[in-house]
Amino acid sequence: VQPVESGGGLVQPGGSLRLSCEFRGIITSVFNSKGMEWYRQVPEKQRELVASITESGTINYADAVKGRFTVSKDNARKKMYLQMSSLKPEDTAVYYCRHLFYPQSWGRGTQVTVYPQSWGQGTQVTVSS
Secondary structure, X not given: OEEEEEOOEEEOOOOOEEEXXXXXXXXXXXXXXXXXXXXXXXXXXXXXXXXXXXOOOOEEEOHHHXXXXXXXXXXXXXXXXXXXXXXXXXXXXXXXXXEOOOOXXXXXXXXXXXXXXXXXXXXXXXXXX
């Protein structure tokens, strides 16, 4: 099962974004059997747990995002969402999701960049061999 994250982008402080996570190939009974999590990661730092939702709907948030982020899931569509509001520059990261039935399975993530109004949008540079 491959998680696929989407919905990232460039936004100014105070703005909002809604991330989506689709678990391609997952069957409904498995989707409903375990919880799911959102993580984020910035370069040279460990992946950080942002929010989690259990199979029964119990939700937890990291202190840094409480009151600003809302995690939800759609059992029928087998998707999870992260509504992010009042975004801050420190929320800039690549956001990942995972399903706890497949804890070793990670997607490519989706980039969220919150930049001050006085900055440009930047340009991505990727160096690969």
